Each structure stands twice: as C-alpha cells, then as structure tokens.
Amino acid sequence: MPDDVLLETRDLAAGYNGVPAVRGLTLSVGPGEVVALLGPNGAGKTTSLLAMVGLVAPLAGEVRVRGEPLGRRKPHQIARVGVLLVPDDRGIFFGLTVREHLRLAGRKNDPSREAQVLDSFPVLRGLDGRKAGLMSGGEQQMLAIAKALLARPKVLIIDEMSLGLAPKIVQEMLPAIRDLARADGIGVVLVEQHIELALSIADRGVILNHGRVVLRGAASDLLRDRHLVEAAYFGAEEFASENDDKTLAV
C-alpha cells in the first residue's frame, strides 16, 4: 500500500503567524487517483494545498512524497520533485507567450510529450505566439494545466479551477483531467467549489470545515448521501453533535 501512495499528509497543521488554519489533516493520493478537497470558504482548503507545496510551512505533522518526508524543502525544490500546484490565480504569466510558457515548463525539450499534452488541449495549438494576458479565462486555465502536465508531475494539485470560468468549460475540463490522471498515473488533488461536479469525477472526497476534516468517503458514497455533505458544509458543530454516528459506510 505505501508504495502506491504518491503524496500523503500526516496530521498536518498549517496556518499563518502561528495560528493554524487547518489542523490534523491526514490524506493521501495514489497514482491515477483524484481526491477532491471540499469545504466552504475559510475551511482551510487553500492553506492545505499551500502547505503541501511548501509555500506555507507546516506547524505540525508532515508531508511525504512517495514515503519520503519533504522536511524543510523550498517550494521550488518540491516542484522539482514533481508536486505541482496550479494556484487559484492560475499561475501563468500575462507578459509571456504560450510558447514561452511551454518552454519554461518542459525541463528537457520533449516534443512528443508536448504533442501529447497539446492533444488534450487542442485550443492551445493555434495560440503559440499569443501572450497569455490576451487569452480568455478558459484558455488561460488550459495553459495553466497544460504547462503543469508538460513537466511530467507525479502529483498535480489544482486550486479552484472553476474560479472565473463558465460552468460549461469546467464541465469539459474536469473529465479531461480525470482521464489524463488515469492515463499517466498522476495523483490529483482538486479543490473545488462545485461539489457535485468535483465528486462526479473524483475517486474520493474529503470535506473540511473550520480547519478540520469533518467528513470523508468515496466520492460515489458522498454523492449519494447528499444530506451528510450538506450538513458537513453548513455547520460542522451541529453536524458533530447531532449525528452520533456520522460514519459513512465505505
């Protein structure tokens, strides 16, 4: 089993100025697996992701990549290990062209990989010399994912992809990511506001509220038991007190 785990957090706590925004987070993602990290605003989702890539130093617990603790590695070193975050601002450079983005992303010049990635996002093919700042939100998001995939990540972490995108584009892109993850054996951690859409393509779901995991389970089970998810979303307190047995059959 541990061989199968690409990224895992153990009892992770992270936050700002010594005040944790997320505590006791334990989760793992394996090859080809999509884990959806869900929760209302301020639940600590983004902080969790930032801690995984080293942009926020953990207050407690640890992050391991293929069983190896990341320790005090710098964010750019973690990226080189193969854990890539696509942040909620998409992490692209408005002043640079698509070509330059792809240039930066591919450590080695690897035309076959590039062709493979661009097959998933054919829109980008025609935009080689276009500056990223002049592209539409959907194109930018595709560029962000494409450039991450080009670097052959082991784990791809995507923060709020749907931010500022038309629902239709999200509906197209999420399944594409799901397929790519399966095909390449990439582990994906997905933070999404769009619960149903996220769970529909994810293998597992973890729901955070007030900085703690309040519910977790197989995505299909969570989809079925919508009332539990909603309770977890809208009031962790009540949820915890009213439901003595909030175990979700897994």
Added chain:
Amino acid sequence: MQTYLQFAVLGLGLGAIYIGLGTGLLLVHRATGIINFAQGAMAMWGAYVFAQLRLDGTLMLPIGSIDLGRRPTVAVAALIGLVTAVLLGLVAHYLVFRPVRNAPVLAQVVVSVALMITIQALVVLRFGPNNIKVDSILPEGSWSLAGIELSSREILMTLIMAALSAVVWAYMRFTRAGVATRAASENERAAVLMGFSPDRLAAVAQVIASVLGTVAVTLGSALTGLNPENYTLLVVPALAVLLVARMESIGIVVVAAIVLGAFQSIIGLLVTKPWWPVWAQSGFDQIIPFAVVMVILFVLGRRLPSRGSLQTVRLPDVVIPRLRLVPAVVLAVVGVAALALTSGSYRFGITTSIIVMLLALSYVVLTGYLGQISLAQGAFAGAAGFTLSKVTSNLGVPFPLSVILCGLVASALGMLVALPAFRIRGAQLAIVTIAAALAIERFVFNNYSLTPPEGNPIAAATLFGINLSVREGRDLSRLSFSLMVLVIAALLVWMFIRLASGDTGRAFLAVRANERAAASSGINVRMTKLIGFGISAFIAGIAGCLIGLSRGQLSAESFTVFAGLQVLAVAYLGGITSVGGAMVAGVLGPLGIVYVLLRGVFDLGAYYPLISGLGLILTAILNPVGVAGATREQVAWVRRRLSRGGTAEPPPVADATPKPKEPSHV
C-alpha cells in the same frame, strides 16, 4: 553644426555608461523588483580596482590590500576588475538584497541607498576622495566622417556597451533562465511553483548587472578620471533612462542612454555660448534627467509596471504619540543640562544633534507616517538655508520672521515635489526625489550666480535685544544659540505630536496603509499628501535655517545629496516612525554628538560615513523598526512581564476552537 556633432559624439562616452547602468538596473528590477540606487557605486568599485592596479600594482580589497609587485597588464587588470565585480554582485545579492526581498519597498530603497553610501564611503577611505586617472583600454583616435573629425573612443565604447546590452536582451529573450526571470518578475509565486528559484535568478541578474556597470565605468572613466561622488550619482540619469524604457525595454534603454548622453554634452557646449543666460550656466545638464523623469511621469502619465512578488511585509508599526508632561520635562531638563555643562565642540555637537533630529523628524512625518519616500529632504533644508542667507543679508528681515519665512519657502518646494507623488509611489517616487535633489544641488546650490562661491553669509539672530549668535569672540558655541535651537526643536516636536495624534495623523496613517481605502473612507488623499510634504519640508527647512545660523554662512557643500541621504540613513536607523527615533537619529547623525565623540575620542571621524552606511544596511535587514522601535518593544515586553508577576509565558499556539468529535475515516 560640425562642433555640435563632435560634442554629441563626446557625449557618447557618458551615454555608454548610462547604457551599462541602465541595462543593469532594468535587469535587477526585473529579477528582484528592487531599484538598486547603488548600481553606480557598485560599478565604480571594480573600475577603481582596475585603476589602482594600473597605477601602482596594488590590489585594493575592502580591508587590506595585496601588492602585486609590479603593474599588471591592462588585460590582467581588467580581468581582476571584472572578477571583483562578479564577487561584489554576489555579495550585494546574498548579504544585502536577498534578506529584504520580501520587505516593504521602503526597506528596499533604504537598503540600496545604504549600500550606495557604504560603497562610496569605502571608496573614499580606500582610494581617496580625489579624482584619479584611469588607463584607457580603448585606443585614442579619431575617425573622419564627411570631413568632420569624430573621436573614435566614445563611439567604440558605445558600440561595446550596446553589444553587451544586446547579449543581456538575448539572455532575457531566448534562454530558459532569462524567460524565467521575466516570468518571476510578473508572478514570482507561479515561477516558484514551476520549480524555479527566483533567488538564484536574482543572483545571476545582480552579477550580470554588476559586471555590465563595471565594464561601462571602467571604459568611461578613462575619459574623465574616477571620483567617488560623480560616479555614484551617475545612477540618477541612468534611472531616468530606466523610466523612459518603462523598466521593460532594453532597446529603449540603449537609445535613451545615447540620446541623453549626447544631449547633455551638447548642453555643455551651449552654456558656453554668449547668448546663454549666465544664471543657467551651471548644472543645467543635471536638470535634464529630472525633466525627463517628470515628463515621462506626467505627459505620458501611464502607470509604470511594478513587480508581483511573493509576499510583502508591513511597514513598521506606528505608536500614536501622546503629550506627556513628565517625559517632556525630563527631556527638556536633560537637553538644557547637556548644553549647559558642555562647551566648545561638544556643545556644538549636541546642538547639531538637535538640528539633525529635526531633519530626521521631517522623515518621520513623510516616510514614517505618510509612507512616502523622499530623498530630497536635504535639498529642502538647503533651499531654506540659502533663502535665509538672502533674506537676512540682502533684505534684512528680522530673526524669527526670517526663519519662518524660509521654512515656508521649503514647504512650498516640498509641495511642488508632492505633485509627482499624486501619481507615483514607492521606489519610483524615490527616483523622482533623488533626481530633484541632484538637480537642485547642481543647478541652485552649485550655481555661482545664485550662491556666490565667496560665501553666503547669514546674519546672526537677535531677539528682544538678546544676542543669539552662535559665536562671539573666542566662544565658538554660545549657550544662548544652543538654547534657541532647543526651544525651536521643542516647539516643532510639540507641533508634530499634536498633529500626529489628531485627525491629520490618522489621515496620514490611512494613506500610508492603503490609498484607495483611505479615499473610500472620505480622506482626500492628494490633500493629505500635500499637507504631509508641506509639513515635512517645513521642518526640514527650519533645520536648514538652523544649520545656516550655526555656521554663519553656507556653501554648496553644506547640503549635498549625500548629506541628505546620510540623514535618511540615521533617521531609518533611529526609527522612522517615532519622535524617539528622530532623537536617536539626531544623536547618531552626521556631525552630531556621536560623530564628535568618534572624532575627538577615538579619532574615527573618517569612518563615520562607512559606519552609518553599514549600520543602516543592518538595521534595514534585521530591525526595520529601528533603534527606538526595538527599545519600545523591549520596554513593553518588560512591562508585560512585570504586570503578570513574572509567571507569564507567551500564549501557546492555542487550539482555538473546541475539538469536534472525530469524524469517520475511510
């Protein structure tokens, strides 16, 4: 026409230096977001090393030197100079700029100004303050173009620098590291997330910039010789060039640098013409960079790009001052006692300290409270001082009125400088103000038709028949003068505290924190800035008048750009956000009591600029709240400990919310 062309070509020598410095500034800004005011000073060091090697075969190090026995060849000396530049770039990056990479802009400006002061001081200490001759690497000669003899050396220099700039351009354009530098300058976090280390890229940029500048200055100084002040301040026109290029385009840097150099040279020719007005003969070439900066910012009026960096740290905290009787009385008694119990140079040192405290206070108003960076406070002080000379000697305006009048003149000048601050802020405002300061120094203070070289006497003050002059007979530092300074300082501090604790002070702080938020809560941001600059310049102006009165006469040397920067250094060192900080700054300030002690007791006066520069670098990096702020924090900490009866511990990183029951696991 022929002469104009020849002068334009001569100006290329200057243009080539601007190309080197401007390209370096651009690269460093792209890679770090920092505008390196020390670019000229850094470039100068390697050139000095080269010159010294060729002069007597001594390899001068910051501390100590190595005698190579005989003079190395030009090639070897140049190589050693370049290696020095590489090392200096690395040192500057890792020891100076890297520690402040996430600090507020103010700290970054201060740290680069501090580096500039430090290197300049070190150059003066190691190589001497005078102009030294530099061997020419390029052959002298001339080419003839359509019958006009043109100097070939300047043209060659320009071609070399343009070629090197093209290499930098290609690096930014075509190499992965270069593209990553551009990427990081736009969104540093995203570059990190792609596996790039902005730190490494910044180190590379600093080294390239340092080498580029050093090559330029080494070539260029063969034309004029090297001297510490001029080459340090060549960064100002280079900054103008950088703004013309909107901090983005290396191509425009090259063109603008050439045009500016040629233009300044032609101006040098024009001012010798009989029809050129006498009053505008001196320093007119220095008006041009300033004019260029202003035109770029006002006429073009587009926003200049700023750099998106990983995170920013807040400016140092401000504690709203309160007027308390006991400390005020204690301070007054200490001040009077210190002045009464000393005499001669020590009393004069204390008096100077009080005046420098006022200059520092002007920074507290403007920078600490309003969050604006001005490098022109020295110029405001100087303007008031020279006006005082005119109104007392020529017009006979009586004492308190004359000083107030000159303070108002400085105030008006300050409000003028506030105009660009409507549009720009941060490091760009620092560029405008240092350009203004340099223009004022060269065009006004150094202008013999405005400030005669034989001296600008200032009539001694008298009030109600009391003689307040600084010296009388053998007494070179009279008590009555010092007490007058103390009274004026006390009045201004009292005014400041009233202001800072009232609505105006809150408005300043609101503008400092967030201009848009301030505007949306009903604060007139422009008016607030105008008031802030006005008050700050008024205080600086009064200080300038007191400097004038304490000397009895003024010369251009009294108010150089560097003197102003040194006051900024100590103001920041003391603590830019409080009156206490200004007082510490006064004690530490140039020619103040610590300086007098250093000189008198330890004989270290010559090291003062170096010590203040290094102290400033350390403060900006380690302790942005300054000496006064750190002391206040310690006092507050001791108080907390005492009030808790010594049992207290810092609050643990608490689990703030009650632990919910553990949910199920997969």
